[in-house]
Amino acid sequence: YINHGLLVRVFISKNIEVVSLPRNYGNNYSNLITKKFPYAKKNYYNLLSQFKNIKNKKKSLSASINQLNNRFIGKSDNLIKYLKNEPRYKIANFKSNLNFEGVIFLHDFYDAPHEAGLKIFPDFYEWFKFTAKTINQYNLNFAFKFHPNSKPESLSFNNYLRLKYKDNNFLPENISNTEIFKSQKFKVGISVCGSVLYELILFKKNIIYVSPNLVSPLNLIKLPKNKYDYQKLLINYRSLKKINQRDISNTYKLYHMLQEDQSYLNLEISKKIKLKDLNFRNSSELNKFNKKIINNSKKFIL
Numbered sequence: 001y002i003n004h005g006l007l008v009r010v011f012i013s014k015n016i017e018v019v020s021l022p023r024n025y026g027n028n029y030s031n032l033i034t035k036k037f038p039y040a041k042k043n044y045y046n047l048l049s050q051f052k053n054i055k056n057k058k059k060s061l062s063a064s065i066n067q068l069n070n071r072f073i074g075k076s077d078n079l080i081k082y083l084k085n086e087p088r089y090k091i092a093n094f095k096s097n098l099n100f101e102g103v104i105f106l107h108d109f110y111d112a113p114h115e116a117g118l119k120i121f122p123d124f125y126e127w128f129k130f131t132a133k134t135i136n137q138y139n140l141n142f143a144f145k146f147h148p149n150s151k152p153e154s155l156s157f158n159n160y161l162r163l164k165y166k167d168n169n170f171l172p173e174n175i176s177n178t179e180i181f182k183s184q185k186f187k188v189g190i191s192v193c194g195s196v197l198y199e200l201i202l203f204k205k206n207i208i209y210v211s212p213n214l215v216s217p218l219n220l221i222k223l224p225k226n227k228y229d230y231q232k233l234l235i236n237y238r239s240l241k242k243i244n245q246r247d248i249s250n251t252y253k254l255y256h257m258l259q260e261d262q263s264y265l266n267l268e269i270s271k272k273i274k275l276k277d278l279n280f281r282n283s284s285e286l287n288k289f290n291k292k293i294i295n296n297s298k299k300f301i302l
Contacts, residue, residue: 008033019264023051026212029271030053034266039117045255049282056259057284061249065258072178079195079258098183100169102142102237104131119213120226127160127192127210128239130227132168134234142190142234143169145180181205188237201251208233208241214254216249237292 018033019109020040028042037043039112054060067077103204106128107116113123121127128144135142146158173181177196180186181203193213200207201215209216210224220241224230233240261271270276273292278285 009038012038018211020109027131027275028261029263029267030265038117041115042046042258042262044107044212044214044254046182047214047254048301050163050260050262051253052255062253066253068252068255071199073205079255080135082217084271098180098186100141100171100186102234103138103171103180103186104128104142104144104188105194106144106146107192107194108150109157110151117213118192120210120224120230124192131234132165134231136167138235140237143171143280144173145175146173148173174244188240196288198255201243201247204242204248206237208237208240214258215251217254218250220247234279272296 008018008020012033012035016019020031020033031040031042033040035186048058051057051060054267072076107124109124109128111124113121113127118124118127120129132144134140144161147154177199180189181200186205188206188208189196191197191207191213193209193211195214197207197213200213200219201218207215207220208230209221212223212228216223220243221233223231224233263271273289273296277290278289
């Protein structure tokens with residue numbers, strides 16, 4: 001078993017079976033990595049069709065609506081609780097002064113770009129540079145927002161970008177996503193594949209992305225095949241398909257299916273003790289899960 005990286009691609013090229021294990025919510029307990037879908041994450045394109053086959057659709061949809069909407073009033077949900085610094089959503093006294101029509105939600109620059117499915121740029125920095133150049137070239141009223149969970153080395157790089165790209169706009173780090181979403185002037189959010197994309201849809205804001213992600217099945221845009229396609233989307237952001245209620249309903253369905261298990265392997269013990277609930281950033285939880293593993297393993301050994 002292996003997570004991701006160059007070694008995975010080598011194994012796949014040699015027709016060696018590779019199974020990935022999850023690091024947090026949003027993945028299966030185990031995924032089979034293939035040439036057609038060489039990623040550790042779920043194959044999002046299958047999720048809507050799978051929702052049609054589950055029992056208690058209304059109950060599941062209602063639960064997803066409650067969970068996700070709670071996020072915007074400051075309560076944690078399954079898909080963000082693993083984050084070291086949970087994004088700020090709650091606003092005590094809402095008063096948006098956002099004067100930008102578009103916001104680029106940046107990724108952690110030290111994350112693996114190809115694991116995210118990014119193909120038309122070699123890394124997140126090259127994506128940033130091309131986007132910044134396009135914004136300046138076409139005088140787009142856009143701003144950048146740094147990732148709320150940037151690694152220490154990324155924080156230093158963020159400061160470097162602020163200094164080097166003074167002609168571009170960078171939002172204050174303490175601005176919440178909710179404040180951005182509720183701005184009347186704000187029209188479009190841009191991300192490579194971040195979870196912010198499905199949040200944007202719930203507020204009926206248009207989206208632009210450059211790699212497969214949870215809301216790809218909604219076909220709100222055509223996935224850019226090259227930099228020119230991506231640039232066209234940025235320039236013509238006002239002409240993008242408007243979000244409707246069906247898109248919002250389908251987003252809640254996708255959110256529900258993101259948490260559903262479709263494991264390639266059985267992994268009975270992992271599922272029984274809910275290993276995906278482990279907050280890997282909190283070392284104190286390791287003892288708790290270690291005891292559960294030992295107790296449940298004895299049943300299989302004895």
